[in-house]
Amino acid sequence: MNHYYLLGRSGLRVSRLALGTMNFGTGGFHAAYGRTEAQAEPIFRRYLESGGNLIDTADFYTAGESERILGRLIDSAKIRDRLVLTSKFTNTVDPTDPNASGNGRKHMIRAVEESLRRLGTDYLDLYLLHTWDRITPVEEVVRTFDDLVRAGKIRYAGLSDVPAWYAARAQSVAEAHAMTPMVTVQLPYSLVARDIEPEFVPMAQTLGLGLTAWSPLGGGLLTGKYRRTGDGLSGTGRLGDGTRPVGDAEWRVVEALQSVAGELDRPMAQVALNWAITQPAVGSVVVGASSADQLDGNLAALDFEIPGELRDRLDAASARPLAAPYSMFTPAYQSWIVSPGLGIGDKPTGYAPPVFNGPVAA
Numbered sequence: 001m002n003h004y005y006l007l008g009r010s011g012l013r014v015s016r017l018a019l020g021t022m023n024f025g026t027g028g029f030h031a032a033y034g035r036t037e038a039q040a041e042p043i044f045r046r047y048l049e050s051g052g053n054l055i056d057t058a059d060f061y062t063a064g065e066s067e068r069i070l071g072r073l074i075d076s077a078k079i080r081d082r083l084v085l086t087s088k089f090t091n092t093v094d095p096t097d098p099n100a101s102g103n104g105r106k107h108m109i110r111a112v113e114e115s116l117r118r119l120g121t122d123y124l125d126l127y128l129l130h131t132w133d134r135i136t137p138v139e140e141v142v143r144t145f146d147d148l149v150r151a152g153k154i155r156y157a158g159l160s161d162v163p164a165w166y167a168a169r170a171q172s173v174a175e176a177h178a179m180t181p182m183v184t185v186q187l188p189y190s191l192v193a194r195d196i197e198p199e200f201v202p203m204a205q206t207l208g209l210g211l212t213a214w215s216p217l218g219g220g221l222l223t224g225k226y227r228r229t230g231d232g233l234s235g236t237g238r239l240g241d242g243t244r245p246v247g248d249a250e251w252r253v254v255e256a257l258q259s260v261a262g263e264l265d266r267p268m269a270q271v272a273l274n275w276a277i278t279q280p281a282v283g284s285v286v287v288g289a290s291s292a293d294q295l296d297g298n299l300a301a302l303d304f305e306i307p308g309e310l311r312d313r314l315d316a317a318s319a320r321p322l323a324a325p326y327s328m329f330t331p332a333y334q335s336w337i338v339s340p341g342l343g344i345g346d347k348p349t350g351y352a353p354p355v356f357n358g359p360v361a362a
Contacts, residue, residue: 003302004053007283008183009208012125012156014084016277016302018054018212019047019295020288024069025062034062035290037069044073046292050299056186056212056286058088058130059115071120080121087115088160090130103129103136105144112153127154128186132162138169146179158209160186164199171207182209184283189213191222191257191272191318192250198326201281210283213276217287221246222257222272249320256317260310273301275314 004013021044026034035043047055057066067087074080089111092101099106112127127148129141145157157180159167167185174181185204187196193215204211217223228251254268261268277285289295306314327333 005210005283007126007156007212008158008204008210009181010156010183010210012084012183014054014284015052016284017052017273017299018056018086018284018286019044019052020214020286021055021057021066021070022061023066023288023290024057025065027065028063029060033290034065037072039291040069041073042292043289043295044070045077046295047299048077048079052299053082054084054086054284056086057119058091058128059093059111059118060088060091060130064093064114064118067115067118071118075120084125085119085121086126086128087112087119087124088128088130089115090133102133103141105140108141108144108148112148116153123152124154126156126158126184128158128160128184129162130160132166138166139173142170142173142177142179145182146174149180156180156183158182158184158186158212160212160214161188164203167200167209168203168207171209184210184212186212186214186286188215189279189282190216190218190276191253191314192218194318194320198322198329201279204281209281211281212284212286213282214286216273216276216285217269218250218272219244221250221254222268224254224258224261224268226254228254253314253318256313260306260314263310264304264306266304267297269297270301270304271306271314273298274304274306275311277301278306 004015006012007014021040023034024037024040024044026036055070057070059067061067070085074083074085089108090101090103093111093114094100100110101107112124115124116122127145145154148154149157159170159182162170162185167182171182173179185200187200189196189211190213196211200211203209220226226246228246257268257272261271264271273285273287276282287295287298289298321327322330
């Protein structure tokens with residue numbers, strides 16, 4: 001990975017593939033597929049060797065063990081200043097305390113202090129609200145982010161798993177009061193989960209937020225390790241326990257992906273990752289790995305391009321009908337507003353200077 005993108009409308013340069021560390025550790029909610037520190041170290045080191053710089057964790061991952069393991073690995077590698085270290089807050093860390101969860105100011109400040117302690121650092125490069133809690137005023141969150149930046153505890157702020165209106169409101173409040181802006185929204189996005197496209201993509205492009213995609217392989221469905229059976233699917237992994245049903249539409253995507261991957265002579269996972277990272281507004285894609293070899297396969301997703309005809313096949317297979325009112329914003333429907341014969345369009349080429357949004361060479 002020798003190219004880096006600016007994240008949103010900021011000067012922060014990040015790898016196109018971020019290392020997700022939800023499986024670093026064997027405690028808490030993620031214990032079933034966790035990795036010990038000895039198993040996590042070669043994954044971490046391989047990511048660094050590839051030139052990656054964006055590390056993603058959260059206080060909730062493996063009951064805080066992910067952060068503690070990362071802290072020790074970063075200290076051992078002596079590479080803290082080269083990393084864009086990201087953590088998140090929202091989920092409860094003490095079920096007996098009503099203020100030990102959510103997005104209120106009290107919890108935000110305590111959460112960042114505890115994450116810094118576990119990570120063994122005095123600042124986070126990027127701090128994310130993990131999930132909308134539905135009750136904390138957005139103004140309180142934005143003001144606290146701004147205070148944390150001013151205090152030197154964090155460098156940049158962002159959001160994860162929030163409604164588009166909430167992200168737009170947060171960015172507008174920050175801009176109106178000259179406070180720390182949001183630079184990213186982290187959301188689930190893949191060939192089998194394109195629901196963010198009608199609302200989040202144009203919102204991000206308009207308001208200067210770079211999308212960071214999590215679960216770009218659809219929980220493993222897009223790797224090819226699962227097969228359709230008469231009563232569900234076969235294969236080992238998180239989908240193999242039958243907790244999330246896989247429908248006909250998703251299997252059609254898998255079949256199209258398998259065909260395209262075969263023509264490109266690439267693993268299905270690499271093609272799925274390539275598709276996600278090259279979609280509009282996406283700044284980075286979060287990838288996890290159970291081994292250094294698996295990570296190598298993911299990293300190779302940046303080594304090729306999907307030809308237009310093959311991308312069209314993937315887009316067609318994964319497209320979903322747009323519900324109202326989004327179906328009203330298509331070119332076909334818009335002809336009811338302005339007749340195509342009038343030749344009304346946007347500004348001509350050269351009307352405004354181009355904005356550089358390409359990769360920055362290492």
